Amino acid sequence: MRFRLLAMLAGVAVVAGCSTAPAPTPVVATAQPPAFDMGPYRWSHGNAAKALKAMEAEFGRTALKPGQFLWAEAIPAEGDTRVIVDLMLQRAYVYRGDGLVGVSSISTGKRDTQTPLGIWSVREKRKFYRSRKYDNAPMPFMQRIDEYGIALHGGNNPGYPASHGCVRLPLKFAEKLFMLTEVGSEVIIEG
Numbered sequence: 321m322r323f324r325l326l327a328m329l330a331g332v333a334v335v336a337g338c339s340t341a342p343a344p345t346p347v348v349a350t351a352q353p354p355a356f357d358m359g360p361y362r363w364s365h366g367n368a369a370k371a372l373k374a375m376e377a378e379f380g381r382t383a384l385k386p387g388q389f390l391w392a393e394a395i396p397a398e399g400d401t402r403v404i405v406d407l408m409l410q411r412a413y414v415y416r417g418d419g420l421v422g423v424s425s426i427s428t429g430k431r432d433t434q435t436p437l438g439i440w441s442v443r444e445k446r447k448f449y450r451s452r453k454y455d456n457a458p459m460p461f462m463q464r465i466d467e468y469g470i471a472l473h474g475g476n477n478p479g480y481p482a483s484h485g486c487v488r489l490p491l492k493f494a495e496k497l498f499m500l501t502e503v504g505s506e507v508i509i510e511g
Contacts, residue, residue, distance in 0.1 A: 363437040375413065401414065405426065405511075410428065425490070427477050427487075429486070430484070439506065442501055442507065444463070445503060449471075453484070454484055460475075461495050473494055
C-alpha cells in the first residue's frame, strides 16, 4: 500500500511538471553602455518627472536614442528660458515660459567627475570655446554655469555619462539652445 501511494505521488509530480505551453523564447542580449547605476534620485524637486510628462504630452514620446533631440515647431515669444537636466535619464528639457520647446539626450559627468546637482544659472556664453582644463577640447555653443568650468555645450553624446562634468548636447540642439538662452537663464540639474 505504501509503495503504491509513493508511486502514485511520484506520477502526479511528473505529470504536474509537464507543460504543453511552448518553450519561452530566449532573450538575446544587446550591447549596452557601461553600467552607471546611480540608484534613486539623490536630489530632485520633481522638475525632471514633470518634464518627462510634458515631453509625452508635447511630442508623444518618452524615449530618445543617443544624439537624438526633439524641438517644437513653435516657440512662445515671451517667457524666461530654463533648462532641466535629468542625470538619471541622461536628458535635457528646455522651456520658454511654461511651454516645453525642446528635449535632448545628453552625456553628463562620469562617476569620478560627476555633474553637480542644484539650481544654477548661465554665467557666460561663447559660441566657440576651448577647455583650459582638458587638452584644449572644443566646447561649441558653450554656456558656463559655475566658476569651475562646468558648462552646457555641444559634444560627443554616447547616451551615458562620459564627460568631465559638463553636460554634452547634440551639436544642433546646443546651437538652438544657445540662441534661446541668455546670461542668467536658469539651469536645474536633478539626479
